[in-house]
Amino acid sequence: MKFLLSVLLMLGSSTLFASNEPASKAPKTIVTGADQTDQYFEYLKGKRIGILANPTTIIGKKHLVDSLLTRGINIVKVFGPEHGFRGNASNGTKVSDEKDAATGIQIISLYGKKRKPSKEDLADIDLMIYDIQDVGCRFYTYINVLRDVMESCAEFNKELLILDRPNPNGYVVDGPILDMKLKSGIGQFPVPIAHGMTIAEFAQMINGEGWLPEKKTCKLKIVKVLNYKHDMEYVLPVNPSPNLNTPQSILLYPSTCLFEGTRLNHGRGTYFAFTILGSPLYKGIYDFSYTPVSIKGMSESPLYMDELCYGIDLRKYDAKELRKTCQINLKWMIDLYNNYPEKDKFFDRSMSKQIGNIDYLIGVADFKNQLKEGKTEKEIRASWEPGLSDYKKMRKKYLLYK
Numbered sequence: 001m002k003f004l005l006s007v008l009l010m011l012g013s014s015t016l017f018a019s020n021e022p023a024s025k026a027p028k029t030i031v032t033g034a035d036q037t038d039q040y041f042e043y044l045k046g047k048r049i050g051i052l053a054n055p056t057t058i059i060g061k062k063h064l065v066d067s068l069l070t071r072g073i074n075i076v077k078v079f080g081p082e083h084g085f086r087g088n089a090s091n092g093t094k095v096s097d098e099k100d101a102a103t104g105i106q107i108i109s110l111y112g113k114k115r116k117p118s119k120e121d122l123a124d125i126d127l128m129i130y131d132i133q134d135v136g137c138r139f140y141t142y143i144n145v146l147r148d149v150m151e152s153c154a155e156f157n158k159e160l161l162i163l164d165r166p167n168p169n170g171y172v173v174d175g176p177i178l179d180m181k182l183k184s185g186i187g188q189f190p191v192p193i194a195h196g197m198t199i200a201e202f203a204q205m206i207n208g209e210g211w212l213p214e215k216k217t218c219k220l221k222i223v224k225v226l227n228y229k230h231d232m233e234y235v236l237p238v239n240p241s242p243n244l245n246t247p248q249s250i251l252l253y254p255s256t257c258l259f260e261g262t263r264l265n266h267g268r269g270t271y272f273a274f275t276i277l278g279s280p281l282y283k284g285i286y287d288f289s290y291t292p293v294s295i296k297g298m299s300e301s302p303l304y305m306d307e308l309c310y311g312i313d314l315r316k317y318d319a320k321e322l323r324k325t326c327q328i329n330l331k332w333m334i335d336l337y338n339n340y341p342e343k344d345k346f347f348d349r350s351m352s353k354q355i356g357n358i359d360y361l362i363g364v365a366d367f368k369n370q371l372k373e374g375k376t377e378k379e380i381r382a383s384w385e386p387g388l389s390d391y392k393k394m395r396k397k398y399l400l401y402k
Contacts, residue, residue, distance in 0.1 A: 269302025278311025
């Protein structure tokens, strides 16, 4: 197997695999790490492989696990994140260990009784692989499971191979830095809402910033994405999770996921989650309406189920407007708060377990008070400094792409 580049990164013992194809002959299209099979198939031979995977773990249109098995690679077990290995579990639903019906391989859930692989789980594994599509947000849990797998690999001296994928929201680095007093399952790192990194870049940051226990480092090997820059548009070939099921939902997610911390339905119970927002209380205020219903595998008991909601429809919103500003959209939150008939209850969680904690989502405790006090978007953004600017400087140390 030929490598154009095999260098030691300054972040411990990380080794980078790059394409062995001359730049002048490089394909014009984006090529994921997984699709560059010549860069890692030989490396897997003779090793007992564990892989963190879900439906986004593909080579072309075929699942990576199936492709590796066809090539005679010894996959000992598969680890599944939130939504499970096959991606059929609703958000937040605990997932149990099982055997994969299609392959007979043991599946270990990292979104059930455990959050990271145990010593026993890794005892018969020589190499772990991470290949899951992320969407570039602090509250999207795949960066959490990345850290958890890195922690186990560091503790039990296992190498982690990351097959990198583009970040569809890689162009934006925005939001307040998480106040670590608000650390939770949807916020584990002192980064902004939109962190602007690929999974491999984020893994280097975890190592470099000492975010593993006792500041241990995980030995990494990385297959980079070819022909990728952070500001490129990238349409995902597979939905990253059940409710992020359109390109529009993925692009709006850094902005509209914040509504999980309000009394508004944010499209759950429809096939347009994160692109429509509403409440029965907006009747007579907004013309657009929809009715959330129970949808198995997406949202079985959405907020305001079977009730007519009124609000805003962002399905045709020109996402290029977000690219122009390179910012998340706060105007929707400000406007919907200002137009809500019962402002004192906008963030009240008592009516339903479906309502999240806005402090945990936004990452700071003063955001809801800023809205109540009528702060402008400019004033709210000013409160994110100097943390956001400091993060942007720190981030540059770990970038693999421009």
